[in-house]
Amino acid sequence: MPERPRLRARHLRHLGVAGWTGLVLVLLYLLVATVGRLHGSPTELVTLGPEAPSAAHPFGTDHLGRDLLARTAEGAWTSLWICLTSVGFAVVVGTAIGMTAGYRYGGRLDTLLMRGVETVQALPQFIFVMFVIGLMGTGDMHFGPVTVGNGLRVALAIGVGFVPYFARVARGATVVEMREDYVVNLRGLGVPAREIVFREVLVNVLPPVLGQAFLAMAIAVFAEGGLSFLGLGVPAPHPTLGNLVADAGGQILGDAWWYATLPGTVLVLGILGFNLLGEAYGERDRNRGTRFARSPRGGGTPAVPAVPPKATVTEETT
Amino acid sequence: MTPGPWWARTRTTGGADPAHAGPSRRGFLGMTAALALGGTGLLTACSGGDSGARVADRHKDGVLRIGVAAAPSNLNPLDSGAEVTRWIAEAVMESLYAYDDQLNSVPLLADGEPQISADQLTWTIRLKTGITWHNGAPFTADDVVATLVHMLDLSAGSEWITYMLGYVQSFEKADDRTVRIVLAKPYGLLRSHLTNLPVTHKDFVTRKDTMMGTGPYKLDTYVPGQSFTMSRFDAYHGGQFRAPFADVPGGAAFKGIEYTVFTDGNTRAISLKQGKIDLITSPAQTTVQKLKEAKELAVTSTVAPLDVLTYVLVAREPFSDENFRKAVAHSMDRDGVLQRVYGGRGTPGQGPIGPGELGHDQALSVYPATPDLAKAKEFLAKATTAKRDFTLTVGASQTARDIAQVLVAGWAKIGLNVRIEQLAGGPWSNKWLSRDYDMLMNTFSSGFTSGPANYLTLAPASSTNVLACGYKNPEVDKAIDTVWQATDPAERTAALRTVDRILAEDAVIFPPLYPELVVAQRTELSPVNPAQLKICRLAPHTLRFTG
Numbered sequence: 001m002p003e004r005p006r007l008r009a010r011h012l013r014h015l016g017v018a019g020w021t022g023l024v025l026v027l028l029y030l031l032v033a034t035v036g037r038l039h040g041s042p043t044e045l046v047t048l049g050p051e052a053p054s055a056a057h058p059f060g061t062d063h064l065g066r067d068l069l070a071r072t073a074e075g076a077w078t079s080l081w082i083c084l085t086s087v088g089f090a091v092v093v094g095t096a097i098g099m100t101a102g103y104r105y106g107g108r109l110d111t112l113l114m115r116g117v118e119t120v121q122a123l124p125q126f127i128f129v130m131f132v133i134g135l136m137g138t139g140d141m142h143f144g145p146v147t148v149g150n151g152l153r154v155a156l157a158i159g160v161g162f163v164p165y166f167a168r169v170a171r172g173a174t175v176v177e178m179r180e181d182y183v184v185n186l187r188g189l190g191v192p193a194r195e196i197v198f199r200e201v202l203v204n205v206l207p208p209v210l211g212q213a214f215l216a217m218a219i220a221v222f223a224e225g226g227l228s229f230l231g232l233g234v235p236a237p238h239p240t241l242g243n244l245v246a247d248a249g250g251q252i253l254g255d256a257w258w259y260a261t262l263p264g265t266v267l268v269l270g271i272l273g274f275n276l277l278g279e280a281y282g283e284r285d286r287n288r289g290t291r292f293a294r295s296p297r298g299g300g301t302p303a304v305p306a307v308p309p310k311a312t313v314t315e316e317t318t
Numbered sequence: 319m320t321p322g323p324w325w326a327r328t329r330t331t332g333g334a335d336p337a338h339a340g341p342s343r344r345g346f347l348g349m350t351a352a353l354a355l356g357g358t359g360l361l362t363a364c365s366g367g368d369s370g371a372r373v374a375d376r377h378k379d380g381v382l383r384i385g386v387a388a389a390p391s392n393l394n395p396l397d398s399g400a401e402v403t404r405w406i407a408e409a410v411m412e413s414l415y416a417y418d419d420q421l422n423s424v425p426l427l428a429d430g431e432p433q434i435s436a437d438q439l440t441w442t443i444r445l446k447t448g449i450t451w452h453n454g455a456p457f458t459a460d461d462v463v464a465t466l467v468h469m470l471d472l473s474a475g476s477e478w479i480t481y482m483l484g485y486v487q488s489f490e491k492a493d494d495r496t497v498r499i500v501l502a503k504p505y506g507l508l509r510s511h512l513t514n515l516p517v518t519h520k521d522f523v524t525r526k527d528t529m530m531g532t533g534p535y536k537l538d539t540y541v542p543g544q545s546f547t548m549s550r551f552d553a554y555h556g557g558q559f560r561a562p563f564a565d566v567p568g569g570a571a572f573k574g575i576e577y578t579v580f581t582d583g584n585t586r587a588i589s590l591k592q593g594k595i596d597l598i599t600s601p602a603q604t605t606v607q608k609l610k611e612a613k614e615l616a617v618t619s620t621v622a623p624l625d626v627l628t629y630v631l632v633a634r635e636p637f638s639d640e641n642f643r644k645a646v647a648h649s650m651d652r653d654g655v656l657q658r659v660y661g662g663r664g665t666p667g668q669g670p671i672g673p674g675e676l677g678h679d680q681a682l683s684v685y686p687a688t689p690d691l692a693k694a695k696e697f698l699a700k701a702t703t704a705k706r707d708f709t710l711t712v713g714a715s716q717t718a719r720d721i722a723q724v725l726v727a728g729w730a731k732i733g734l735n736v737r738i739e740q741l742a743g744g745p746w747s748n749k750w751l752s753r754d755y756d757m758l759m760n761t762f763s764s765g766f767t768s769g770p771a772n773y774l775t776l777a778p779a780s781s782t783n784v785l786a787c788g789y790k791n792p793e794v795d796k797a798i799d800t801v802w803q804a805t806d807p808a809e810r811t812a813a814l815r816t817v818d819r820i821l822a823e824d825a826v827i828f829p830p831l832y833p834e835l836v837v838a839q840r841t842e843l844s845p846v847n848p849a850q851l852k853i854c855r856l857a858p859h860t861l862r863f864t865g
Contacts, residue, residue: 045727048657063604064658064724231714236738237723250716252584254604 019280025273032266033080036073042066043237050256060258062244063251072263075239079270082155082240083220087213089159094166095202095209101167102174102205103197114171121164126223132157133232151234158223162216169212173205214278221270241267369593370614373842376593377863380573382843384858385586385598389543389579392526395516396468397476399767401854404516405599406546406577409859410452411516411531414443414462415509419849421770423513427457427532429495432512438504438805443512445495449555451519452536459491464520466499474524480774480784481511481767485802506805507773514767534570534859546577571862583716590615590838597839597846597856603661603717609838619663620851622674622835623765623772626667626721628827629750629758633788636705637756641697643825646757649694651728653687655830659720664833669822670779672832674852675764676771676807677814684822694732707735708756711749714742718760725830750778750785763835765854771814773801779821789826 015023039058040046047065051057059068094117101113123131133154141148177183178201186196221241227233228242236243241263248260376383390403395411398404416426425431429444449457466489469478485505492498501508522530529537532555535548550570578595580586583602590598591612601609601617610617630637630646637643652666666687671678698706710726712718719740726736741749749755764772778787780798793816800813821827835854837846844864850857 043723043727043730045651045654045658045724064720066727231740235740236719237726247716250583250602251604253587253608 015277015280016283018276019283022273022276022278022280025269026277027273029076029266029269029273030080032073032269033076034073036069037077039073040067040070042071042074042239050251050254050259052256053258053262059262060256062247062259063254063256068244068258068262071239071244072241072266075241075244075263076266076270078151078234078238078240079221079224079242079267082151082158082224082234083217085152085155086157086159086220086224087162087216089156090162090166090216091209091213093159094163095170095205097163098167098170098172099174099197099202099205102171102178103193103201105171105175105178110171113167117164117167120160125158125161125219126226128161129154129157129223129227130230130232132160133227149234150232151238154224154227154233158220161223162220165216166209166212169208170205173208174201177201177204208282211278211282214274214281216278218271218274218278221267221274225267225271241270369591370842373593373596373840377842382572382575382597382858382861382863383595384575384577384856385580385589385595386577387579387581387583387586387600389546389577391542393529393537393540394518394524394526395529396465396478396518396523397474397526399477399514399764401599401763401766404766404854405856407516407529407531408533408855408857409535409548409575410529410533410537411518412533413513413516414445415513417513417769417850417853417855419847421849421853423509423769427517428512432509439501441499441501441508442492443497443499445497446555447495449532450553451530451532452551453519453530454553455519457532458494459497460494461520462497462517463489463491464523465515465517466497468523469515478511478515478767480777481507504803504805506810507802510769510771514769535572535575538574544579548575548577550574570859572859575858587838590840593840595840596843597837597858597861599837599856601836601838603659603663606661606663606836606838614841615838616841616845617836617838618846618848618851619834619836620674620848621665621672621832622763622852622854623672623768623770624674624761624763624833624835624854625670625672625772625775626829626831626833627758627760627762627775628667628670628829629755629778629787630826631753631755631757631787632826633753634756636701636703636708638788639701639703640824641701642703642705645694645697645701645732646729646734647685647825647828648697649689649691649729649732649734650685650828650830651689651724652685652830654724654728655721656687658724659717660831660833663836664831667829667831669818670775670827670829671772671814671818672829674770674832674835675768677801677811677818679815679818682819682822685828689728689731691731698732706733707737709737709739710757710759711739711741711746711755712758713746713760714740715761721759721830753785753787761833763854765852769853775827776801776814776817776821779817779826787826789824791820791824794820 043066045065046057046067047061049061049065050063051061051065053060057067057069059072062068062071097113097117101110104110120128133150136153141153183196183201186200224233224240225242225245228240229246231243231246233242234240244263245260245267248256248263251259386402386405388402390398390400390406392398393403393406395403395407412426414426414428415423418424427446427449429446433442434440443462445457445459445462451457466486468474469476470482470486472479485501485503485508487500487502489497489499499508516531519530522528534551534554536551538547538549540546550573554570580589580598583600583605586598587601587605587609589595590609606617609615630643632638632643656662656664656666665673668682668684669679673680710722712722719738722738726738729736746758746760750758762775764774767774776798777783778785779789779794780786781790781795797813797816801810801817804810804813835851837851837856839846842863844861847857847860850860
């Protein structure tokens with residue numbers, strides 16, 4: 001049976017030390033982002049000023065006297081949903097664009113789509129996001145009864161910035177898959193193109209895309225933190241890890257060591273964890289790709305891949 | 319084939335690729351962490367040292383160095399009374415009259431008191447002779463007239479126009495040393511304005527890239543948004559210097575003054591502590607205690623005309639409902655803002671006029687320092703409006719954001735859902751001018767436009783003002799007219815008290831607190847004059863090195 005891109009328990013041993021470290025860091029991050037939120041209100045004023053960590057306030061309190069664990073947890077949660085939204089958006093849109101371009105490899109549509117994503121890619125990603133937020137402002141936008149807050153706009157702006165990378169990865173993988181014998185055979189049997197693409201090609205395109213998604217999560221956590229640090233993220237009093245660290249910057253002389261350190265540590269957990277996990281996942285996927293042919297129906301033939309495996313990951317260009 | 323972004327660059331199994339030579343992502347992360355730790359240690363090690371010796375060595379060049387939080391984009395002091403502009407301009411520009419240390423208005427460029435006609439509509443002002451501009455040109459009546467023309471030019475965008483429009487009818491040069499101002503109606507505040515309005519050379523009134531004054535220091539160079547360098551003006555007439563500085567030739571003790579912009583409060587404080595600068599404005603609240611503990615530093619905190627402007631738009635829901643306004647005012651966490659944001663340096667707010675301003679009523683006590691939630695809920699229950707949410711629009715500073723966060727947490731206790739909107743100065747002012755807001759809040763110091771008073775803060779309460787918030791009360795309108803027209807200070811003070819009380823009781827203008835003005839300095843510098851600080855002036859040209 002062919003391997004599928006699911007993270008089964010038996011696959012975890014392939015993660016290696018770095019992968020396991022990443023997994024533990026991500027789990028710690030998720031623990032803070034979920035269980036930490038049960039600790040209390042992130043906006044309630046509970047002390048008169050900053051207080052060091054104690055049993056009542058394990059992360060201490062901030063300069064206005066709010067529980068820092070509750071704020072860090074809320075910030076981590078906010079960062080998480082912004083990152084999931086942005087990466088999810090980018091995976092869906094990028095994969096769709098990339099697969100369409102790959103399916104039409106060499107054609108006008110391929111050229112049009114890839115020139116489009118390269119145009120977006122021409123701007124450095126962080127600059128692109130700042131440009132978009134700068135154009136739209138940080139206030140709420142109202143579309144009739146629907147209000148779009150800055151959090152969603154930040155998520156989508158980060159997501160749009162990611163689209164080119166996923167599109168390129170998906171296109172490269174699609175081009176490789178479309179040259180495989182099983183696709184040729186399925187076409188010969190008269191299987192509709194839609195079924196080939198969605199039922200056969202997609203499952204082989206997803207692994208490298210998801211590998212990149214982990215890495216993109218790390219960048220998204222970093223980007224969201226950076227934008228909030230610059231005041232372009234979610235507005236006060238809603239905390240994010242970025243604006244917590246920014247606020248803590250004003251307390252450097254106040255001996256409140258916990259203020260920057262603890263939210264900053266959680267931010268590092270997220271960035272480092274997703275990064276290591278993404279790299280380990282990507283490496284595992286590449287190793288798998290060298291051992292087996294990638295046909296979901298092909299029965300795991302020992303293979304010399306149609307193209308070198310590295311070309312299936314990130315390097316394929318138009 | 320292109321390498322792609324670094325984050326997407328991974329090790330391949332296909333052999334070495336020169337394009338990908340260099341550290342792996344894991345290696346990069348490790349190096350970054352090591353560099354961060356090492357760098358922090360190195361910076362910490364380098365941050366010590368004897369600041370006193372550094373200051374003594376630095377003072378050999380005779381230059382006073384001041385750290386400020388922001389720099390003006392427009393250098394023309396005729397256009398703005400904000401301290402960001404005027405602190406830079408203090409030693410460069412002068413006005414017809416100036417405040418002495420008892421805060422009396424005394425002649426500076428004017429040669430004596432103005433002659434006021436019996437009907438109080440014509441003011442004739444004689445000018446001093448022998449005064450020269452920094453470019454060497456003589457100071458004449460043409461310069462004063464050009465200054466007034468610019469100020470009243472709608473297209474020039476000077477904020478002073480709001481003080482003069484409707485009152486100043488015309489002005490003319492009677493002769494080279496005499497200016498005549500004709501008023502449409504009696505205008506008692508004119509003397510205050512002539513004491514605060516800087517006068518500039520007639521060829522420089524529209525210039526936004528430089529300052530041309532008659533003061534003891536001239537602006538030599540500046541780097542936009544970063545620094546301003548001034549040198550002593552050797553031909554200075556000496557008008558601003560009285561004892562004990564009269565012994566210094568020309569009165570000015572420093573060879574030059576440098577203003578450096580440190581937008582971050584910590585950087586300002588650390589630079590002062592390390593002896594890189596002699597004086598800082600607006601130290602961050604969180605740094606004040608540390609600065610006080612340092613023996614080589616002195617912190618001065620003064621009651622001054624410094625306001626937290628707080629306006630509600632009475633013209634629309636929910637603040638059109640008086641009970642809603644009172645519920646908001648009674649649940650305002652004044653003490654929370656005072657303690658948490660200002661470290662206790664200030665007074666809980668009541669009406670629009672603070673203790674550093676003419677007309678303040680110390681006995682006025684409409685609202686408690688800590689929220690009276692029971693009373694607030696009573697008012698809320700009586701409110702006819704069904705709205706329980708509004709937007710609080712504040713300025714872009716950390717202080718403004720902190721004030722808003724404390725207040726919002728307090729209002730949440732009576733079930734009000736308040737959204738915070740932070741805007742930079744321009745968009746914030748546009749909201750104010752276009753009356754497109756629920757509640758507006760920002761910090762503002764009026765010392766450079768009103769001396770020991772704040773007349774602008776009352777403007778939205780007047781039903782005819784361009785900033786009118788929709789509140790209509792003939793008694794308030796009449797009292798505000800008296801404030802602007804009366805020549806008798808006692809009459810003006812009484813009118814100000816009336817306005818202050820009514821606006822507080824009707825919950826139209828109810829700031830959370832009246833903060834104090836704080837500056838910090840090296841002890842090797844003579845203390846900042848507390849009398850001048852009461853009107854927001856640093857008066858750097860009157861200081862000197864003492865060690």
